[in-house]
Amino acid sequence: MISVKNLYHSYSNDEKYAVKDVSFEITEGEVFGFLGPSGAGKSTTQGILTGLLQLQKGDVTVAGYDIKHIKNEMFNKIGMSFEQSNVYSKMTGKENLEFYRKLFDVKTRDPQELLELVGLGDKGDIKAGEYSKGMKHRLTFARSMINNPTLWFLDEPTTGLDPSIASEIKSIIKEKNREGVTIFLTTHNMFIADELCDRVGFIVDGEIKLIDSPKNLKLQYGEKFVDVEYVDGKEAKKESLSFMEKEDIGRLKEILDSYEIRTMHTKEATLEEIFIKVTGRELV
């Protein structure tokens, strides 16, 4: 569905690359998570894949189209949910969707149905300018589905949404994937990536550090951790220690000897912990 080979991009048209020698493949029906800290080059890569940014160097095909000679008809197959919601504030939610659907050549979905899907069913006649930030974000998300895309780009689809709505968005994404939609998900939320993605790619400073499935990563890097909660004097304290590190094991012994233990759980390393371990960078 997507093939990227040796992609470079520089906003200043020089050697200062925002994206450097990036290569990856995404197969049909896959959910691919593109993970990295702020400024890593996620949106830049996505911008090139969707034709919003000019391809400078590298070979990119998207949904069977060569991005070097982009064809407008390609967009009939693509949906794009933007990180920053971008809807017409002087038009109502429904008008926004009604307008947008007219720009496609393929069968489109009913605006009201889409609004209901994202919990805006009764807000369709309100101007989008009067929407809250989260509502605008949901409208942007709903809009990206209007042409029944087979390839769906999602840039931070749940960021800034309250947990219950975020979980609804997640279930919509899962449902779409079950229907066979290929999904390119950009995020720095590791929990969402872990939950939704078949494979993830870690990108830092414009370079891909690793691509694998969350499951494999956990097997490979998944040393056991123990969360221990204990009482030091009157204070309750909590520490997370690895079974694999000598220092941590010593510390664990020390705690067991000296304090009253409240709870103690073993757990797998999270994707976030693996990311930090692999890249040496926090996901901020």
Added chain:
Amino acid sequence: MNRKILAVFLRDMRVSTRDFVALYIIVFPVLFSIAINLFVPGINDSTVNIAMLEGDNPEHVGYFRDYAVVELFETADDVRRRVEKRDNIIGILPGSKDYYIFAQGNEPEGLVDYVKTLRAYEFFGVTAEDTRVEFSDFGNTIPPIKKLMVNVAIMLSSVLGGMLIALNIVEEKVDNTISAVNVTPLSRGGYILGKSIIGILVPVVGTITMLVLTGFSNVNMFQMLMMLLATSIISILVGFIEGINNSDVMEAAGNIKILFLPLMGSVAGAELLSDKWQKFFYPIPFYWTYKANDMILSRSGTWGKISLYTAFVVAISAVVFAIIAPKIRKGLEH
């Protein structure tokens, strides 16, 4: 028209009617026509001006008074001097056998015909009661000030069309929606075309409205439309560039005003300056538009002349287009 392009236009139109400034621009021609009709005498008030001798036959003078505004002068030389002034006034002086009519040469043909006809009717003793012909149908009885104002308003409506485009582009920029449109099958060219329609259609409808309401409905509408379309090119280009360069609605509207200077300058130049200064206005498209509109409104524009002036406007606009079109494309990338 392509369905997608139409959708872009209809969206702009709908949003424009919700914006105070944009709505004002759209209804401007109607407001202007009402104002012009209130303050400038209408077409049916006979404002054919005739200069005659004070000592002339009172019956003769009285006949013309019924159908025109008559100014009396002491000597034939005074009459002559009066006729030579800029405005349109026709002299009637007694000759050896008959009265003779004389004009400066720059008066609309219709006006001279009208006075000739009046004289002929007087000679044969025809009065308004004897004929079903409306005298006002004959000549061009439109006062020059009215013609000038309508002319300026037509050009203004084209500039305002450009302003509408700018307002709509600024809106897309503020809402950051251009990138959303860019990931649809609508081509960049189609988008630009769709955005341009409002800048053509609003001036066209506005101009026709204005012509009808101010009594110019009998002009050659095809000539008028040809001239208007040519003039709109420059307004559209400036509209796009100002929309792209400004991120605030009022700022964009304010910057469009840079077009008012060459517009009003051309009018002033064409009307007030002597021949040797005229060439300095040749590079300004509004200069040619003004001159062409003036002929069309006087119903004295030949297709040859109007086409030539249209060609001048298009040629100048093409140069402007070559300079700023790449900037417009670039500016709409995100």
